[in-house]
Every structure is written in C-alpha cells, then in structure tokens.
Amino acid sequence: MKTLTILIGSLALLTTLAVQAEDDVRIDQAVKLQQEGVIQPFEQLNGVALAAHPGAQIDETELEQEHGRYVYKVELRDAQGKKWDVELDASNGAVLSNREDD
Numbered sequence: 001m002k003t004l005t006i007l008i009g010s011l012a013l014l015t016t017l018a019v020q021a022e023d024d025v026r027i028d029q030a031v032k033l034q035q036e037g038v039i040q041p042f043e044q045l046n047g048v049a050l051a052a053h054p055g056a057q058i059d060e061t062e063l064e065q066e067h068g069r070y071v072y073k074v075e076l077r078d079a080q081g082k083k084w085d086v087e088l089d090a091s092n093g094a095v096l097s098n099r100e101d102d
Helices: 003-018 027-035 042-052
Strands: 058-068 067-079 083-089 095-100
Touching: 042 058, 042 067, 042 083, 042 095
Parallel strands: none
Antiparallel strands: 058 067, 067 083, 083 095
16 A cells, blocks of 8 residues: 555656646747737847847747746847847746856
8 A cells, every 4th residue: 555655646746747847839839829919929029138138149049838837038149159048938028037058
C-alpha cells in the first residue's frame, strides 16, 4: 500500500510539473490569440522591446505560455553588439525581464 501511495504522489508531482512547463505557442494559435485580443499585436510588443534598447535589432521572437499567461520573448542585439533577452507579458506589453544575454 505504501508503494501505491508513493506512486500516486509521484504521478501527481509529475503532472503538476508538466502543466507548469513552458509551452511554445504555434503561429496559428498566436494569430488567433491576437485577433481575439488576448495578446497585443506583435508589432506593438516588438516596439516595447526596441524602446528599451534604442538602435537595437531583433534577432528572434517567440510566444510561450508560462504558468497560465502568455510571455513574448525577444532576443535583441544592440548597437554595441551586446545581446539582450527581453520578456514581455503578451497581454499588456509589460516588461517582465530585461537582461543581458551571456
């Protein structure tokens, strides 16, 4: 019986971790979320990230669902060649993280 209890507890923990893991959002899903007003337009989100680093260029972007919210991740390279990772709340454009990439 003790083994069954441990097994059930382990399964519950793994299920919780799987739900909390980040999930990439497919482009068709992202377009639908934008059309429904769930997330901000990508041009607007890119503008917020670029405003934090004037003169920077966007290298890559992706939309993920993390812990029940949509996070827009932007990788930038500034005029001095430094790489930056900017994470935005995709629903309102708030900057969640702005850090130099090592």
